[in-house]
Amino acid sequence: MADLQARMQTLSEEFTKFQNDLQEAVGSRQKLEAQRQENLGVQKEFGKLKADETIYKLIGPVLLKQDRTDAESTVNGRLEFITKEISRLESHIKDTQAKIEKKKSEIIQLQTSAQAAAAGGGKQAVKA
Template sequence: RTLQRRMAGTRGGAVNPLEPLLAKYRTIQGEITKLQTGASQATTQVCENELVLKELELLEEDAQVFKLIGPVLVKQELVEVKSNVNKRIEYIKADATRIERSLKAKNDEQNTVKEQIQALQKGK
């Protein structure tokens, strides 16, 4: 055991230059996964809201529309509901665009770190 401790101490003194880069690469990879999940959820929400809008378009102007708020159904005007759904779609699309930009930036950052890792590995 003493020999193992001494050997571990010797290794611990010389830090592998790849370790911080590999840790950064893994961190970025996790962030990319989260962003991809967010982008997927935004796409799903846009599809769901567009489906709701199509259903609302089928209704006649004097149709009664209700919104569930907690345990209560509240009557709303059809025009107001369509407007709200359109605004929601715009908001979600803007959020999806923001996520895509962040995803591209993270992918670029990951590629830079990957190139640094490859350069260090070639230098060995």
């Protein structure tokens, strides 16, 4: 019985670890999505600019003049990176969800077998 409880404790800890991992991944995914939306907004604003308009970049408390092609390539690079990170996190989330489901079924299976053993042990004690 102690072995059964130790196994249940281990499964429960693993399940909790996977849930925490999933929460962190979902939080990171949400932050990346917010950054993606912000950069898409900047990219959209670049489309509205005329060729002769000046772009400034805020660095600390200072606005510095920036070349348009540099600014656009920076934003495009960020969007590419963010998109790859979102894809990576989405696959990590799917893997973690699969692990959670597997642990959940292991826990249910262990609980069922423990209940069957307890019911079987109780019937034997009654018969004796």
